[in-house]
Amino acid sequence: QQQVKQSPQSLIVQKGGISIINCAYENTAFDYFPWYQQFPGKGPALLIAIRPDVSEKKEGRFTISFNKSAKQFSLHIMDSQPGDSATYFCAASKEGTSYGKLTFGQGTILTVHP
């Protein structure tokens, strides 16, 4: 079953623009929400993560916005650069008593044009 839904499937942005990727989850037991970046031929790499006790987290050009009541979270990439072109995955897991098994979204292919 699809527990984490991600959109859009692909996104094209001009250099300097803002890229926004959205995710929605179903399982209210999830308590850790990371975003991963994957380049072709590479494994996913952690970009930024958030816990549901905060509504926003910013690291450099990357910001996660989290809406617990709507069970949605999004990734914003400010000042998008051609080097940001990659596939982005949102994910969710249950920490605490669980061991952090990740449930991933379907992925968004981001292309940033120079």
Place this chain on the structure above:
Amino acid sequence: GAGVSQSPRYKVAKRGQDVALRCDPISGHVSLFWYQQALGQGPEFLTYFQNEAQLDKSGLPSDRFFAERPEGSVSTLKIQRTQQEDSAVYLCASRQNTEAFFGQGTRLTVV
């Protein structure tokens, strides 16, 4: 090593052949995961080890899939009698605190 290492990087198997995929996690990482990533999809959980104990194998698609980590370090994912639907990238991840570190994956193509 510096990161999670997987081998081989690419594997072509004839349908019905058995394959073994290896994962060398980051030294000292207790937790190890295997994920399967179909083309154009997000990774899907296969199995989890804590040291040498396989605590969750709920994601293994069939009894043709078997994983082990006998000494709590290197892990092997074995697929018996491969089928075309097994074609995918198999990712290994080891974990420190909340962060999972992924290897580059093994791309398995069953012909």
